[in-house]
Amino acid sequence: MKRLLCVICAALICVSAMAAADISAAVKSTYIRGDSDDNGKVEISDVTLAQQVLAGIEKDSGGLIAVRANVDGKGFNIDDATNVQRYLAQFDNIYSIGEKVTYPGYDEYELPFIPC
Numbered sequence: 001m002k003r004l005l006c007v008i009c010a011a012l013i014c015v016s017a018m019a020a021a022d023i024s025a026a027v028k029s030t031y032i033r034g035d036s037d038d039n040g041k042v043e044i045s046d047v048t049l050a051q052q053v054l055a056g057i058e059k060d061s062g063g064l065i066a067v068r069a070n071v072d073g074k075g076f077n078i079d080d081a082t083n084v085q086r087y088l089a090q091f092d093n094i095y096s097i098g099e100k101v102t103y104p105g106y107d108e109y110e111l112p113f114i115p116c
Contacts, residue, residue: 031067033071034087034098038064038068042088046069049069050069054077054078067104071084071087071097
């Protein structure tokens with residue numbers, strides 16, 4: 001009986017570890033600064049989406065549009081849309097728009113793989 005309990009516990013641990021690995025692989029940890037719609041490139045549609053969210057026309061229920069659109073780090077506002085427009089017009093890029101960055105508060109630690 002004790003042996004059966006150990007086997008069941010080991011199986012549960014293996015299943016839990018595999019499920020945790022699948023979940024951590026599905027979480028996206030990075031984004032492109034200024035890419036409001038998260039399609040992998042910064043373009044004028046990102047400016048339009050940011051302006052629509054600021055005007056209340058589009059919803060940002062998870063808050064991720066504001067995170068991706070906040071290029072200057074001073075809080076999401078119309079200045080961010082203007083800075084992306086300046087980047088697209090090739091005026092300047094003082095806020096590293098278009099570069100890959102990690103979401104704020106994302107924990108880089110990954111669970112270790114436990115073979116069964």
